[in-house]
Each structure stands twice: as C-alpha cells, then as structure tokens.
C-alpha cells in the first residue's frame with residue numbers, strides 16, 4: 678500500500694469497481710462515441726480497443742498518482758501512435774478522461790466520495806496537460822505527422 682493519498686483513494690475506487698463486477702468500458706465507449714460519432718469508423722476492433730484504452734487510462738492515472746517514471750514515455754508514445762487513427766484533438770482526449778472518471782464514479786457506488794472524485798480529477802488534469810505537451814512536442818518534431826527535414 679502506498680503512502681501517497683491520491684493513490685490510496687484511487688486504489689479504493691478500483692477495488693470497489695472490481696468488487697461490483699462492473700466493466701466501465703461499455704458505458705464509457707457508448708458515451709464517448711455518441712459525443713464523437715465521426716470517430717466510430719476508426720475503431721476496427723472496438724471490443725479489443727475498448728479494453729486496452731480503458732485499462733491503459735486507468736493504469737496511467739494510477740501511475741501518475743504513484744509518480745511512476747514510465748508514464749511520460751508511455752503517453753508520448755500513445756499520442757504519436759494515435760496519429761494513425763486521425764488528427765485527434767486535445768479536447769477529445771480530455772473528454773475520454775472525463776468520461777472515464779465519471780463512469781468510475783457511477784460504478785464505485787457508495788464508496789465514491791468528494792475526496793475520491795478530487796483524487797481522480799487531480800490526476801486526470803495532470804494527464805490532460807501531459808497529452809497536450811506530447812501533442813505539441815510531436816507537432817514540432819513531425820509537423821503534420823511527417824519528420825521535420827534536417828536543418
């Protein structure tokens with residue numbers, strides 16, 4: 678058990694959702710794709726992608742709360758590989774993170790308190806800022822998705 682307060686709150690939520698046997702990805706993707714219907718066709722295998730996207734988002738948010746060094750390289754990589762799926766905007770990532778946290782809150786039931794919400798939202802904001810930084814850095818290194826020509 679970690680001593681970091683957000684990590685402890687996040688672990689409580691994850692345990693509560695697991696005990697409730699709720700797989701949040703179904704409602705999460707239904708809500709996400711009804712907000713961004715044009716993205717539906719980018720998902721060639723929605724079942725597989727919804728598992729991986731949901732799991733990875735939760736791992737990253739927990740990893741941020743425990744100060745894991747692998748988070749930034751993973752986020753930087755996911756942002757560049759996601760360029761294969763279209764020109765995704767920071768707002769879309771924000772919405773995915775917000776909806777993930779909202780669905781966790783619904784699934785966690787009575788264990789979801791203001792402190793739990795605040796812990797998730799704090800890490801969510803850190804992740805949103807990291808994604809913006811990765812988008813900007815890749816755009817400057819590879820404008821429009823292409824490697825910049827050597828000077």
Ligand code: HEM
Nearest residue numbers: 716719720721722723726729730733734758762769770773
């Ligand atoms: C915190 C945010 C996100 C995380 C952690 C995440 C993670 C992942 C992971 C792990 C995969 C599996 C394969 C791969 O690594 O490329 C994936 C696939 C994918 N993601 Fe995301 N993702 C995020 C946000 C988004 C957003 C905002 C979109 C917008 C539409 C998106 C669209 C896709 C698509 C289209 C695929 C491929 C689906 C397929 O081939 O069926 N992702 N994502």
